[in-house]
Amino acid sequence: MLLRFSxxxxxxxRDKQELSMIASSAIKDEPGGLIDAPELRGEKILPAAVIYGxxxxxxxNFIKALAHMQRLIQESHRIEAPNGEVxxxxxxxxxxxxxxxxxxxxDFILGPVIN
Numbered sequence: 001m002l003l004r005f006s007x008x009x010x011x012x013x014r015d016k017q018e019l020s021m022i023a024s025s026a027i028k029d030e031p032g033g034l035i036d037a038p039e040l041r042g043e044k045i046l047p048a049a050v051i052y053g054x055x056x057x058x059x060x061n062f063i064k065a066l067a068h069m070q071r072l073i074q075e076s077h078r079i080e081a082p083n084g085e086v087x088x089x090x091x092x093x094x095x096x097x098x099x100x101x102x103x104x105x106x107d108f109i110l111g112p113v114i115n
Contacts, residue, residue, distance in 0.1 A: 001037070001045060003114070004107040009100055010068070011061030014091040016103070019062070021046045039114050064089075069104040 006018035023034050023044040034044035051059050068089075091097040107114065 001035070001109045002106075003040075003045065003109060004105070005066055005069075006103075006105040007062065007065040007069075008103045009091050009097050010065045010102040010104075011089050012056075012058045012091065012093075013061055013065065014094065014097060017058065017062060018105075019049060019051070021049060037109060039109055039112060065102075065104065069106065 002021050004018060004020045004022070006016050007013055008016040022040070023031075023046050027034075031044060033047065035047055037043055037045050051062060053059055088102040090100070090102055
């Protein structure tokens with residue numbers, strides 16, 4: 001179960017952007033629609049999320065980053081050389097970022113373990 005995903009220096013995303021599926025304590029809706037996660041010591045998980053924003057604000061690139069990371073995890077052993085470079089789409093509007101690595105962070109629950 002996805003808890004958090006963040007990305008930086010990918011596509012049009014320069015600075016770290018994060019999607020968190022952990023419910024805020026400020027949610028005033030009925031908590032029955034939230035998912036219990038005993039591994040998180042009382043925290044609840046959102047069952048769905050919406051990404052919205054202005055045109056050209058990076059929504060599509062955020063989804064592309066998530067899909068890219070998923071592809072690397074699932075297929076890199078078949079597609080990439082063991083010690084080869086990982087193909088990325090760095091932020092190109094600032095030349096200093098073209099030389100820096102993209103960063104992906106994923107927090108998830110797999111069984112009773114938080115990864």
